[in-house]
Amino acid sequence: MRASFKQSLAGAALAVAAFTTSVPPAVASPDQQFIPLATYRVGAYASSGVQVWAGMIDYLRYINEVEGGINGVKLVWQECETEWTAEKGIECYERFKNGLDGAPVAVYQPNGAPAAYALSERAEVDKIPLITLGYGRTEATDGTVFPYNFPVMLTFYSEASSLVNYIAEREGGFDKLKGKKIATVYHDSAYGRETLGPLKLLAEKYGFENIQIPVADPGNEQSAQWRQVRQANPDWVFLRTWGVSTPVAVKTAARFGFPVDHIIGDIWASSSEDVLPAGAAAKGYLALTPYPAGADFEIHKRLKQYVLDKGHSDLKDLKNFGSVYYNSGLVNAAVAVEAIRTAQAKFGKRPLNGEEGRWGLEHLNIDDARLKDMGYLGLMQNLKLSCRDHEGGGSARVQQWDGANWTLISDWIAADRALLRPLIDEKSAAFAKEKGLTPRACTGDE
Amino acid sequence: MTFFFETLLGGLLAGTLYSLVAIGFVLIYKASGVFNFAQGAMLLFAALTFVSLHDQGVPFALALLLTVIVMIGGALLIERLVLRPLVNRSQITLFMATLGLSFIIEGLAQGLMGSQVRALDLGIDDVPLFVGPLMLSQFDLVAAAAAGVLVTVLALLFNKTRIGVSLRAVADDTTAALSIGIHLNRIWQIVWAVAGVVGLVAGLLWGARQGVQFSLSLVVLKALPVLIIGGFTSIGGAMVGGLIVGAAENLAEVYIGPLIGGGITPWFAYVLALAFLYMRPAGLFGERAIERV
Numbered sequence: 001m002r003a004s005f006k007q008s009l010a011g012a013a014l015a016v017a018a019f020t021t022s023v024p025p026a027v028a029s030p031d032q033q034f035i036p037l038a039t040y041r042v043g044a045y046a047s048s049g050v051q052v053w054a055g056m057i058d059y060l061r062y063i064n065e066v067e068g069g070i071n072g073v074k075l076v077w078q079e080c081e082t083e084w085t086a087e088k089g090i091e092c093y094e095r096f097k098n099g100l101d102g103a104p105v106a107v108y109q110p111n112g113a114p115a116a117y118a119l120s121e122r123a124e125v126d127k128i129p130l131i132t133l134g135y136g137r138t139e140a141t142d143g144t145v146f147p148y149n150f151p152v153m154l155t156f157y158s159e160a161s162s163l164v165n166y167i168a169e170r171e172g173g174f175d176k177l178k179g180k181k182i183a184t185v186y187h188d189s190a191y192g193r194e195t196l197g198p199l200k201l202l203a204e205k206y207g208f209e210n211i212q213i214p215v216a217d218p219g220n221e222q223s224a225q226w227r228q229v230r231q232a233n234p235d236w237v238f239l240r241t242w243g244v245s246t247p248v249a250v251k252t253a254a255r256f257g258f259p260v261d262h263i264i265g266d267i268w269a270s271s272s273e274d275v276l277p278a279g280a281a282a283k284g285y286l287a288l289t290p291y292p293a294g295a296d297f298e299i300h301k302r303l304k305q306y307v308l309d310k311g312h313s314d315l316k317d318l319k320n321f322g323s324v325y326y327n328s329g330l331v332n333a334a335v336a337v338e339a340i341r342t343a344q345a346k347f348g349k350r351p352l353n354g355e356e357g358r359w360g361l362e363h364l365n366i367d368d369a370r371l372k373d374m375g376y377l378g379l380m381q382n383l384k385l386s387c388r389d390h391e392g393g394g395s396a397r398v399q400q401w402d403g404a405n406w407t408l409i410s411d412w413i414a415a416d417r418a419l420l421r422p423l424i425d426e427k428s429a430a431f432a433k434e435k436g437l438t439p440r441a442c443t444g445d446e
Numbered sequence: 447m448t449f450f451f452e453t454l455l456g457g458l459l460a461g462t463l464y465s466l467v468a469i470g471f472v473l474i475y476k477a478s479g480v481f482n483f484a485q486g487a488m489l490l491f492a493a494l495t496f497v498s499l500h501d502q503g504v505p506f507a508l509a510l511l512l513t514v515i516v517m518i519g520g521a522l523l524i525e526r527l528v529l530r531p532l533v534n535r536s537q538i539t540l541f542m543a544t545l546g547l548s549f550i551i552e553g554l555a556q557g558l559m560g561s562q563v564r565a566l567d568l569g570i571d572d573v574p575l576f577v578g579p580l581m582l583s584q585f586d587l588v589a590a591a592a593a594g595v596l597v598t599v600l601a602l603l604f605n606k607t608r609i610g611v612s613l614r615a616v617a618d619d620t621t622a623a624l625s626i627g628i629h630l631n632r633i634w635q636i637v638w639a640v641a642g643v644v645g646l647v648a649g650l651l652w653g654a655r656q657g658v659q660f661s662l663s664l665v666v667l668k669a670l671p672v673l674i675i676g677g678f679t680s681i682g683g684a685m686v687g688g689l690i691v692g693a694a695e696n697l698a699e700v701y702i703g704p705l706i707g708g709g710i711t712p713w714f715a716y717v718l719a720l721a722f723l724y725m726r727p728a729g730l731f732g733e734r735a736i737e738r739v
Contacts, residue, residue, distance in 0.1 A: 042553070044660045046561035188709030214709030218664050220656050221463075223456045223583070224699035224711060231449065244661040247563075251655060255583050257574050273563040277657020281572065317562070 028076040030102030033069075033340060033351045035060060035077040035333075038092045038111045043083035044243065047273055048325045052111070053079070054315040055329020058307050059299075061314075063337055066306045070341050071349040076103050082115060089115025090122075097126050106343065106357030107131050107336050113191055121435075123148045128354040129361055131339075133332055134267045134290060138194060141391040142428035143362065144439035148354070150361050150390045152335055153383060154290040154415075156194040157424065158394040159266055160238075161415035162288060164202045166264070166398055167236050169413070178207035183234035185225055185249060187242045188214035191268070195240060197423055205419065209234075219245025226252040239265045247277035254281035264288060264398070271324040275401045283403040288396040288413075290381065291331040293406035295322025299330060299375035324406070331380050338374075339364055362387050381412050387442035391417070448579045453700050454693055459586035461672075461692020462593040463655075466648040468669040468676065468684035469596065470641045475678045476617045477637040478529075479537050483544040486666035487551035488642055490658075492517055493649030497566050497658045498559045510646075517642030525635045533630070552663060561660065566653040589651050593685065596647060600640070600681050609636060617679070667712070671719035677732020686730060691715045 028034060037056065040049040060075050069075060078100055080092035089110055099105050108123065109131045110116040116136040123130045129148045130136070138157050140149035154162075167182065168174045184199060186192035196212060203210035211232050213225050219241060226249070229237060237258065241249050246269040253263060261284035265274065270287030278285075294300075300322055307313050308321065320326050343352050343360025352360070366374075366383040374380075385392040394417045398410040432439055467489065474482040495516050499509040528543050572585040604610035615623040616633050624630055649658075652665050668691070676687025698714040728734045 042556065042561070044664075046556065047563045047659060050561065212708075214703075214707065216709040216712045218661055218667075220652070220661070220665060221460055221668070221711065223460050224453070224696045224703070227449075227453055227456065227696075228700060228704075244656045244659065244664075248656045251572050255572050255574055255585070256581070273659075276565045277563055277659070279565055279567055 028078075028099075028101040028103040030104075031351065032074045032076040032103040034096075034100045034103035034105050035075050035336060036092070036096035036100075036105055036108055037077050037079045038082050038089055038096075038109065038115065039079045040082050040084040040112065041079075042081060043085075045084045048271060049084070049111075050316065051320050051323055051325035052329040052332070054313065054320070055326040055331075056333040057314040057329075058303055058312075059330050059333035059337070061312055062303055062307055065312070066302070070337060071344050073340075073344070073349060073351055075337075076100065082112060084112045084114070086112075086114035086118040090118055093119050093122070093128075097128055104351050104353045106340050106352040106354060107361065108354075109133075109332060109336065110136075117190070120146070120149055126354065127358070129339075129358040131332070131335055131361070133335060134328075135191070139424055139427035139431060141389065141424050142439075143387050143390045144442055145428040145432045145437060146390065147440060148358060150385070152361075152385065152391060153331075153381065153393040154267065154396055155391050155394075156191070156266075157198040157420045158391065158415035158417060159288060159396060160195040160198040161202060161417070161420055162394075162396040162413045163238055163264055163266075164199075164206065164208075165415065166288070166410060166413050168206070169410075171235075174206055179209075180236070181209040181211060181232060181234035182236050182238060183211040183213060183229055183232055184238040184240060185213045185215060185222075185229065186238075186240040187219065187245055188216045189242075191242065192240050195238075198420055199238075201419070201423060215241060215245055215249070217245070218243065220248055222248050222252045223255075225249075226256040226258065229253070229258060230256045235262065237263045239263050239269050241265075242268045246274040247282070250275065250278040250285060251281045254278075260284045261286065261400070267396070270399065272406070273325070280403065282401050285401045286409075287399055287401070287406075289324060289399055290393065290396050291324065291327045291379065292397050292399050292408050293322060293324045293327060294379070294408070297375065297379040298372075298377065299379065302375050327379060331376075334374060334376060334380060335364075335383070338366055338370075361385055361390075364392065387440075449700075450697075452580045452582075453696050455580060455582060456586070457693035457696030458689050459583060459590050459692070460696065461688040461690070462586070462590040462685070463648075463651060463688075464668045464672045464691055465685045465688025466589070466593050466596065466644070466651060467665055468672040468688060469593075469600070469681055470644040470648065471666075471669055471673055472678060472681050472684050473600075473637050473641045473644065477613055477633055478540065478616075480540040480544060481678070482641065483541065484548035484551055485641065485645060485669075486663035487548040487555070488517070488520070489645040489649040489652070489665065490660065490663040491520070491551050491555045492642060492646035493566065493653040493658045493662055494555050494559045494564070496646065496650060497564045497653065500566075501564065513646055514643055517646055518639040521638035521642050522635055524638055525631060529634055529638075530631055548663070552660070556660065564653075564658040566650065566658050568650060568654045570654065572655070585655070592647060592651065593688075596644065597681055597685055600644075603640070604681075609633075613637065668715070671715040673729070674719035675722045675729055677729025679733045680729070680731035683729055683731030691718065694718050 039053050082088040108128050113135045116132045132151045133153050136151045138155040140146035140151050265287035270289040275282035339360040343356045347356045364385045371377040381393045381395045383392045394415040395412040399406040400409050470485045496513040570585050570588045574581050575584045612628045672687035672691050676683030695711045695715050699711050703710045
């Protein structure tokens with residue numbers, strides 16, 4: 001009896017495991033374009049991940065089912081679980097880099113800062129372009145040193161500059177910044193420290209006092225930090241946290257009496273998941289984002305008609321349709337699709353490899369007209385990349401949390417990229433020197 | 447000077463939240479000599495169960511009661527399926543079992559109740575409260591009161607009841623306790639159930655502060671230096687250890703942090719713990735092991 005109990009328990013456990021982990025294998029062929037999906041559906045960041053992949057998969061499905069693929073080339077995708085870790089991110093990359101059943105890889109999205117850093121140099125060797133939207137090495141903006149790294153759309157440098165430009169707008173002009181205090185409460189990691197340099201430069205230019213207060217990971221107790229904020233009495237707080245450290249920051253700020261509508265979260269502190277746990281304390285919170293929340297953009301109408309209403313969405317909880325993370329998946333997928341589409345114009349309407357994908361990225365030019373065709377106007381900024389410039393955009397919008405939803409309260413705010421470029425060049429030159437690399441010349445024929 | 451006292455008091459109050467987590471470890475260590483690596487996962491599971499029930503319209507008190515029942519049921523299952531087959535095995539074996547258990551509980555919690563971040567409102571305002579010139583947190587005061595009540599109840603349980611006497615006997619000498627007829631399995635069931643309920647209290651308070659999400663299980667990292675300082679076998683020690691860690695890390699962050707780049711809160715607590723290890727290896731209130739060699 002005891003043995004049978006154990007056997008049935010083991011059987012049930014195996015059945016549950018098989019049911020919960022089984023994903024139908026993608027069937028690919030050489031006439032298809034492979035889109036690898038390095039996902040994190042389990043682990044500490046699963047709550048955001050499930051929405052990101054839903055956005056990506058819904059858009060890829062839309063391209064296949066409604067547009068018949070990219071110029072007739074069907075997309076095929078397969079997931080690999082990274083749990084947002086570097087080691088599993090590398091495993092997934094190694095599994096995917098040679099394609100799937102003959103379907104080649106044109107672009108690769110590591111989806112996580114640890115994997116992005118770990119793969120940065122590997123991708124250069126393998127000639128697989130990495131798209132790191134909103135994370136990764138800022139100095140990889142310099143395509144002469146990093147030909148296969150693309151921190152597209154909004155690097156942390158541009159984010160800092162957009163923030164200062166927004167505050168200047170709110171204060172009534174750049175001249176009003178002189179004497180103001182801007183405190184940055186940041187996650188004490190490579191990600192968090194990334195804005196120290198640009199904010200120092202911006203403070204010197206505009207004359208505001210630059211206060212930096214680090215929060216060590218995971219940041220689930222921040223009394224000491226917000227006591228320092230209260231003592232410094234800043235006019236604005238730039239919140240560069242991540243994960244649990246964001247709602248804790250917002251709640252602790254309220255406890256210390258700091259007005260939440262003068263806290264501006266960064267790209268990784270701008271989702272509903274960041275503010276919902278903070279409850280009423282988050283009402284009025286501001287956040288910068290390159291992919292605003294909302295389900296009223298044209299692409300959402302199309303997705304609703306062709307994907308969601310047909311029951312084909314990857315989204316398990318439909319109330320997340322149009323969330324920041326879902327929309328980030330849409331924008332990430334669109335960048336990959338448009339890069340391939342651009343490259344097809346040169347190499348032909350066929351599946352492309354990594355070198356061809358890089359060409360597509362470096363010649364990407366998404367203007368308002370193209371955004372309108374795609375249904376992304378307002379959701380995504382203009383993006384024009386080149387051999388020398390792998391960021392391309394450099395703008396963010398500001399959204400405000402009303403206690404239940406995000407409301408967009410600004411148009412695209414462009415960063416002062418010309419001011420920041422010398423800092424980027426300095427870092428990329430140092431990297432090239434350390435690695436003994438000779439930067440390529442950008443002649444326009446690449 | 448006001449700023450110093452405010453930081454000190456704020457730190458002491460924050461420390462009581464660390465103590466709540468540490469008490470769960472102490473209970474199981476006292477009964478079995480095992481460091482329960484799964485305590486963080488139990489805390490997450492308890493909070494997630496409560497918030498899932500409450501989100502589905504179950505009234506607060508009933509959700510609390512049902513969660514307590516689930517945690518007791520979980521304790522019985524753990525004892526039956528994990529601990530009993532491993533009885534008389536080495537402590538490292540039991541520790542490894544709790545390590546595996548933590549991953550299973552975390553996976554089950556996310557699989558059954560979803561991975562989305564949930565808000566938890568206990569109805570306690572987390573707003574500034576002024577006592578003279580000192581600004582304190584109302585939420586932290588409530589958490590401190592909860593910790594105080596919990597310690598009192600546990601002290602009564604261990605010192606004034608037959609279960610408590612049995613538990614202390616098992617903790618002192620398991621073989622001797624067995625020889626006088628104390629039911630070891632029953633004691634383990636009770637202790638794991640109580641640790642689960644303590645995890646629920648800690649999970650609710652931490653969940654209200656940071657949201658109920660996977661990273662809730664990471665709050666145990668705050669409990670380790672508390673245990674080293676207070677001792678692994680003393681509930682009172684866990685309280686005192688929490689107060690010391692809370693006060694020290696807050697003062698260090700404010701006064702030492704700016705000198706060395708800041709962000710020192712988590713590791714400073716471990717520096718302190720290491721210092722205690724040099725001076726009092728068993729912690730302030732832990733039992734010193736004396737072995738005949």
